[in-house]
Amino acid sequence: MARYRYPRIPESEVTPRELFESRRRLLRGGLALGAAVVAPGLLGSREAQAWQDLLEERLSVDLPSRELADGESLTPRRDITTYNNFYEFGTGKRDPETYGHRLVTDPWSLTIEGEVDKAGTFALEDVLAGQRLEERIYRHRCVEAWSKVIPWVGFPLADLLKRHGPTSRANHVIFESIHDPDNLPGQRRSIIDWPYREALRIYEAMHPLTLLAVGLYGEVMPNQSGAPIRLVVPWKYGFKSIKSIVRIELVEERPITSWQARNPDEYGFYANVNPGADHPRWSQARERRIGESGRRETLMFNGYADEVAHLYAGIDLQQHY
Ligand code: MTE
Numbered sequence: 001m002a003r004y005r006y007p008r009i010p011e012s013e014v015t016p017r018e019l020f021e022s023r024r025r026l027l028r029g030g031l032a033l034g035a036a037v038v039a040p041g042l043l044g045s046r047e048a049q050a051w052q053d054l055l056e057e058r059l060s061v062d063l064p065s066r067e068l069a070d071g072e073s074l075t076p077r078r079d080i081t082t083y084n085n086f087y088e089f090g091t092g093k094r095d096p097e098t099y100g101h102r103l104v105t106d107p108w109s110l111t112i113e114g115e116v117d118k119a120g121t122f123a124l125e126d127v128l129a130g131q132r133l134e135e136r137i138y139r140h141r142c143v144e145a146w147s148k149v150i151p152w153v154g155f156p157l158a159d160l161l162k163r164h165g166p167t168s169r170a171n172h173v174i175f176e177s178i179h180d181p182d183n184l185p186g187q188r189r190s191i192i193d194w195p196y197r198e199a200l201r202i203y204e205a206m207h208p209l210t211l212l213a214v215g216l217y218g219e220v221m222p223n224q225s226g227a228p229i230r231l232v233v234p235w236k237y238g239f240k241s242i243k244s245i246v247r248i249e250l251v252e253e254r255p256i257t258s259w260q261a262r263n264p265d266e267y268g269f270y271a272n273v274n275p276g277a278d279h280p281r282w283s284q285a286r287e288r289r290i291g292e293s294g295r296r297e298t299l300m301f302n303g304y305a306d307e308v309a310h311l312y313a314g315i316d317l318q319q320h321y
Contacts, residue, residue: 068137068149075148077217079291084224085142086243087191088177088184095186096224102183103244105228114174114249117165124228128214131155135218136211136232141273141302143237147287152232154213158206161250166202170250173205174198175231175242192258198242199255199269200233201311209234209307212245235304237271268321272312273302277321 068074086096088103110127113119133153141147161173179195181187187194204210211232214221221227226243233240239259259267266280275285275298286295301308 072139072149074137074151075289075291080148080150080216081222081224083146083290085144085238086186086224086226088186088194088196088244089224090186091191099185100223102185103178103223103227104180104183105223105244108228108246110229110245111247112160112164112249113247114251115167115170116161116250117167119164127160127229131159133214138209138211138232138234139299139302140232140234140238140241141287141298143239143267143271143279143284145279145282145284145287145298146290147296147298148290151217152211152213153215153218154211154232156208157210157212157231158208160212160248161205166250169252171202172251172254173200173202174247174249174251174255175200175245176247176249177242178244178246192262195246196242197255197258198231198240199257200240201254202250203311204233207308207311209304235272235301235308237273239267240271270312270315270317270320272308272317272321273298274300274317274321276300277318 082097083093084096085093086100089095089099092098108124109121110124111121133155135151135153137149137151139147140150157173175198177196178184179187181194200210212229213226213232214229216222216225221230226241229245230243231241231245254269257267257269260269273284278284284298287298289296299305
C-alpha cells in the first residue's frame with residue numbers, strides 16, 4: 001500500500017522549545033530525537049477507519065541518520081522484533097514473535113482513572129486524535145544485561161496525563177497490560193500475578209523523556225514489541241516499560257508492581273539503570289548490545305543522567321534501587 005509521507009518540517013518549528021532543547025542535549029549524549037510528525041486534522045470525522053490504517057499513514061516518518069553521535073547505531077529492526085521479553089506469550093525470547101499474532105489489538109481502548117478530573121474509557125483512535133507523534137531514538141537496557149537502540153514513534157506520556165487533569169493527590173501512575181488468557185498463552189501459566197502491572201512516580205511520568213510509543217522504525221508497533229501502545233522510560237530497566245497498556249490509574253500511595261510482588265529483593269520500584277548497583281545474581285556494569293559482539297559499559301541512568309539525575313537528588317540509589 002502506498003503511504004502518504006508528510007513533508008519534512010524543521011523541528012525548530014514544530015517541537016516545543018523544552019523538547020527541542022533537550023534534543024540538542026541528547027544529541028551530545030549520543031542519541032537523537034528524530035523528525036516530529038504533525039498531523040492536525042488528519043483524523044477527520046467523515047468515516048470511521050480502522051485505527052491501524054490511520055496509524056500507518058501517520059507513522060510515515062523520515063528516519064534520521066542511522067549513525068548516532070557517539071558511535072552507537074540503531075539496532076536492526078529484525079533484532080528488535082525477534083528477541084523480546086513479553087511474558088504474556090511465554091518466557092522464551094522468540095515466543096513473542098511466534099505467538100504475537102494472537103494479540104488482538106483492534107479494537108483497543110484505554111481506561112484512565114483515579115486521581116484525575118477527566119476519567120473514562122477511550123477508544124485508542126480518540127486518544128491519538130490530533131496527537132503529534134514524534135520519533136525518538138532511545139537506548140533500551142533490560143535488567144538482564146542486554147540492550148538495544150530503538151527508533152520509537154510516540155508522544156510524551158505527559159501530553160495524555162495533562163489532558164486528563166491529575167489532581168493534587170496524584171503522586172503515582174499505575175499501568176496495566178491486557179489480560180486475555182484465552183489468547184495469550186503465557187497468561188495461562190503463573191509466571192507473575194497477571195495482568196502485568198507497573199508504576200512510576202508522577203514526576204517520572206511527567207518527564208519529557210517518558211513516552212507512550214505506538215510504533216518503531218516508522219511503522220505501527222509490532223505485536224511482540226507491545227502493540228498497540230506501550231510505555232518507554234529510557235533511563236530505567238526495561239521491565240518498567242510496560243507493553244500493551246489497557247489501563248492507567250493515578251493514585252496517591254505507591255503501589256506494588258508485578259516484579260516487586262514476585263521478587264522484592266531483585267526488582268526495586270525505581271529500577272533506574274545503575275552500573276554500580278548489581279543485581280543479586282549478576283553484575284550490571286556491562287551489557288550485551290543485541291546484534292553486536294562484545295560488551296559495552298553500562299551508563300548511569302542508561303546515559304540520560306543530564307536529563308534525570310536531579311529527580312533522585314538525596315535518594316540513596318543503592319538502597320532504593
Ligand atoms: N510488558 C509486558 N506486558 N509483559 C512483559 O513481559 N517485559 C518487560 C517490558 N515490558 C514485559 C513488558 C521487559 S523485562 C523488558 S526488558 C521489555 O519489556 C522488553 O521490551 P522489548 O521486547 O520490546 O525489547
